[in-house]
Amino acid sequence: MTNLKLVTISGSLRKGSYNRMLLAEAVEAFGPADVTEADIDLPLYNGDVEAASGVPAAVQTLAQQIKDADAVVISAPEYNKGISGVLKNALDWISRVEGAAFKDKPTVVLSAAAGRTGGETAQFMTLSCLTQLQARLMPGTSILIAAAMNAFDDTGKLKDEMSRKLLATRMQALRAEVA
Numbered sequence: 001m002t003n004l005k006l007v008t009i010s011g012s013l014r015k016g017s018y019n020r021m022l023l024a025e026a027v028e029a030f031g032p033a034d035v036t037e038a039d040i041d042l043p044l045y046n047g048d049v050e051a052a053s054g055v056p057a058a059v060q061t062l063a064q065q066i067k068d069a070d071a072v073v074i075s076a077p078e079y080n081k082g083i084s085g086v087l088k089n090a091l092d093w094i095s096r097v098e099g100a101a102f103k104d105k106p107t108v109v110l111s112a113a114a115g116r117t118g119g120e121t122a123q124f125m126t127l128s129c130l131t132q133l134q135a136r137l138m139p140g141t142s143i144l145i146a147a148a149m150n151a152f153d154d155t156g157k158l159k160d161e162m163s164r165k166l167l168a169t170r171m172q173a174l175r176a177e178v179a
Helices: 018-030 047-053 057-068 085-094 120-132 161-178
Strands: 004-010 033-037 071-075 106-112 143-145
Touching: 004 018, 004 057, 018 033, 018 071, 018 106, 018 143, 018 161, 057 085, 071 161, 085 120, 106 120, 106 161, 143 161
Parallel strands: 004 033, 004 071, 071 106, 106 143
Antiparallel strands: none
């Protein structure tokens, strides 16, 4: 039996980000899979650059990884009450690739943020962008990890049992959808 293919996208480039920790927890809860961690450290979208040079190879690779995946999990940090610039930039670039990478792709969005709402505004904005990209957004309880700097232990594991259970429920529903 072939493993399911899962792509994870962290809206934070920082290696030790709480959103990367949250994605690691999501991958564990999803279960056995071939996991690709997307690289969204991309040049800023510029229509003139696209017209002169085309879509960068890194963007084409990212779009192909999404197309080839069975499902996508995105963790969206909140910066100044909005979506992170790198995540929005990646989604803008992906929209420029032929073939609608996200079209009908089962997708879950999670958030971890320092604030009290756990990234709720960024998650809402990310979901809005993904709707335009025609992703198949999986319904379920929002995973919003507030005060993220206190939410993970020294090994990167979520401390709160209820958050772990909610995340496991979301990931098992995603797995059931694509299995």
